[in-house]
Amino acid sequence: MPEANGKYIISNWQKKWARSNLFALVLLALSAALFLTTLFHVVFSAPFWLVIPLFLLLVSVLFFTGSLWKISIPNVARFLNSYFPELEESSELTLKPTESLNLLERLQRQKVEHILPELPQPKEFDRRLKTASVIFLISLIISFLLAKLPFSFRRAHFMPIKEAFNGTKSSAKPEVILPEIERFILKITPPAYTGKGNREQEKFTISAEDGATVSWEINTNKAVKQVSLIFNDHEKLDLKAANVEHTLWKIAKEIHNPGFYQVNLDGKISELYQVEVIKDLPPVIRIQSPKPSTVIDFGEPQKTLLKTALSDDYGISEAYINATIASGSGEAVKFKEQKISFEAAFNGHQTQYQLQKTLDLKALGMQPGDELYFYIQATDNHRQETRSEVYIVSIADTAKLMQMEGMANSLDVKPELFRSERQIIIETEQLLHEKDTIKVEEFKKRSNNLGFDQKLLRLRYGKFLGEENESNIGDPEAEGETSLSNPKDFSNAAKILDAYTDKHDNAEDAGFLTPETKNQLKATLNEMWSAELRLRTYKPQEALPFAYKALRLLKDLQQKSRAYVAKTSAKIAPLKPAEKRLTGDLTKIIDPVNQQDFKKPTDPNLALRQSATLLHQLKNGTGLGASSQQILRQTNLQLSSKAAAQPSVYLSAVTAFRKILAQINQPKNIREKDILTVEKAIQKMLPPVAKLPQPTTTNLDLGLASSYFKNLNRTNQ
Structure with missing residues (x-):
């Protein structure tokens, strides 16, 4: 069809142009990949197979970001209009349908249809491909020359780049190599526990992991009789000749200790080269929760969340929780030990872990009064173990708190109107037990009364902290004394101040308590206040945990305030000064003679x-x-x-x-x-010089311990 003839020609040219640009893109990516791989091989000793992933990466980047191969048919038509003047800017007419053209456009289209088959292919279509081919040829030549550079030139020009890339100082002194050495390669094989691959370097200074195997391969420019390595001036390691010409020498050694070494080539010794050993550090364990000592009170869930962070240089192969449950007391105490594993999988490759484990105390078989001692043990790939500190989680024993042992006192100065915290807990549990057998009004009344008793107890202990005195609240006589309704009290300034000012107790008594006791007493008052709030709002079940915790804190305070005095019942024999005075035999008592030889200490420095x-x-x-x-x-x-x-x-x-x-x-x-x-x-x-003058420190025992051990050694001799 003549209508499609011109469009067909333009479409063919568009495909050829896009194909040529695509080939040019591939050649550019291959040139860049080949040059970079050779450069990395010369500078960093990278393998040549790196060209494949590098080529694929560059092709992908150029393909998705470039627009050289994205050429449409209208773009080709516009290019033909500018490249061939005989088309008279009318090549786009071949792309339009015949029905949309007028008579003049149809005549012009027929003219273009006859001209297009006679036009030659534009040279612009292959220009990018030719340029890319030249670049590829230049890259190939440069890569070949870089790979064939002599060792001395590569060391002089590329080794500083490698050292700068590795983080060494640019001003570091370059190594001095014996002139007989033409080329050398050090291959470091890290131990298996590091998980690292082999690496090669072209310098004698060694920085390797503990237990790594270092292989030396030295090429000389002439035949030599013997090549050896001297470590720390006393250990000698002879290299073996790997060819008949005695120009290639090889040896391998496992490195464990730092130091230095030299190359001995037929009696000619090089400078000192450093040997640095990177030690494998044991795992590090950081426990974030719970606290070192945790007490689970009555009413709280018998679970604790363990959060820990583990880290190691090369990888952690194993970690677990070692838990020991102590139950009973005195001689009847029993211990049960078990291992608890984490849910994470330790493959030996990951260096950091963020772990958490919920310890269900009831599932572990713990009862009130039992204690859980646990620590975390981690093992790295080098079989080095680390243990964390021991953490304690205990369940409060409510039955022990309700015992009267240690609470009785020979002198009871408590007024009868105060009920103790133990009595409040007993009556609260009794109220909950009788809840279904009494009326709602009676239940609320008794709960409110218990809250009032809790308030009185809280105010009593609050006096030790200098809190407000509320003992007269609700006293009608006291209210009548301070009332301002009496006409006789008009203009009485003392009563007005007494009614509208806030009076406080004397806070000097609180100064006799230690800060630790104050803090624990404040915590006790907070628990009492929480219990009172729930008793006043008719929620005795919710008040019990706070009351139990207040009782435990009070018992701890009372135990701390107790003073223990040991009883003594020594019987001393009666003295008879009149009969024994000046009657002893002193013939065997001689003057002490102490002879010691002191040697002047030698100064090691x-x-x-x-x-x-x-x-x-x-x-x-x-x-x-x-x-x-x-x-x-x-x-x-x-x-x-x-x-x-x-x-x-x-x-x-x-x-x-x-x-x-x-x-x-x-x-x-x-x-x-x-x-x-x-x-x-x-x-x-040299050790640091002591600064003088300075105060001399003396032992509290005035040298008694040193004198004791000196005399003890003398008697043992």
């Missing part, structure tokens, strides 16, 4: 102090004798031992000290920078 003085002389250019040089060598041994334990602190000082000892006979060649480095390390090793 004497060599360090002397070395500080000798280094100052070297700084001034003064030569040293043989004895002074021996002191410096002795200090070098102490500094090397310190560097083996803390290489990150003292390794640079050991290197500087060895340079000083190498030029000890030529003081002018010694650099002042090395002397300052060694002096700082010596100052760190």
Whole structure:
């Protein structure tokens, strides 16, 4: 059909253009992925298979964010109008239906239909594909050249980038490699408990996990007879030749202790390289709830919510609750131990857990008066265990609170109108027991009376805190005395102030109580007030938990105020001073002779102090004798031992000290920078000087304990 001829041609060109742009997009993504993978391999020793996920990622980003391949047919028609002037801006007419065109537009469309088949394909359709092909070729060449760079160039230009990326200081001194070493690779295999994969590095300084296996692979530029590693100046590890030319040497070692080492290549020793061991810390347990000691009172649900947070360096493999229930008292106490597991699954890969567990005390078999002792134990992948503190949850024993043991006093000064908290609880439980057999009015009346009794008891204990005196409330005689209705009391200022001012008790008595006792007494009054409120509102069942808690707090206060005095019934023999006076035999009593040899204590830091003085002389250019040089060598041994334990602190000082000892006979060649480095390390090793004058601390026993043990050792000899 001639009508569809022009539209068909434009549609074909649109498909070719979109296909060309899509191929260009794929080539651009592949070029970028290839270049980045090679760069990561050179700088960070990344594997080459990283190009696949990186390519897929870049293609996805370019496909969904770019619009190069989104070319519509109207866009192609508009492009043809601008690219071919002979179309006379009329190519869009081929896309419209014939019925919608007028006579002039139909004639123009027929003209365009005859011109379109004769037009060549525009070069613009393949321009992006050609550009992408050139970019891909350049990326391929650059990636090949990067992969073939010599080791020395890669170390000089790319190693600082790697160290900066890893968080090391950019101003850190680069490693000095022996010139005979052409290339080397250190492969670190972390232990299984870390869950980490193998990694490679191109530097001799080691930072590995405790128990990691480090493999050295050293390539030399010429044949050598022997290559060895010297650890901490005393342990020697010989490398084995892996080829016939003796240019490839390999060895592996399991690292457990920090320190330093050197490379010995046919007697030529390198500088000191640090060995840092990352220790695995035990799990950390933080219990958020409950409190270290929790008491569940009467009426409260016999459950407690345990919330804890567990964390570890590499993963937690196991965690559980160790619970011990103590029931009974005295010699009849019984203990029952059991393990309670958490609902979380410990796979050994997760490093942090937020756990919670509801401990149902009734399901555990606890009764009133029993106590639950529990702690959390966690184990990490390295089989290191950590236990939390012991927490206590107890259920208040209401039967024990109702006993009179420890509450009776030989002198009872309580007035009869006051009822004790125990009596209020007994009558409240009796009222609840008779609730169904009495009338509602009688029930409310008795509940209100119990609330009034609770109020009187609360006011009685409130006097100890200096609270308001409400003892005269409701007294008609007292109200008549302060009433202002009597004409005789007109203009009586004293009675007016007495009626309209708020009078308080003397609060000085409250100062005799300790702050802890005050706080517990206030808590008791709060519980009494809560019980009174519910008794006044005819809810005795809800008042019982508050009354029981008030009784428990009162009993604790009374037990704390008790004083225990031990009874003594010693019988002393009668003295006879007249018969025994001056009749003893003193012939065997001799003067005590105490002979002790004191050795002057040696100062273990004497060599360090002397070395500080000798280094100052070297700084001034003064030569040293043989004895002074021996002191410096002795200090070098102490500094090397310190560097083996803390290489990150003292390794640079050991290197500087060895340079000083190498030029000890030529003081002018010694650099002042090395002397300052060694002096700082010596100052760190020396103990701090005691500040004088300062007060001397003496033991409370005036040295009695030390004298006792000294004489005890003498008798044992």
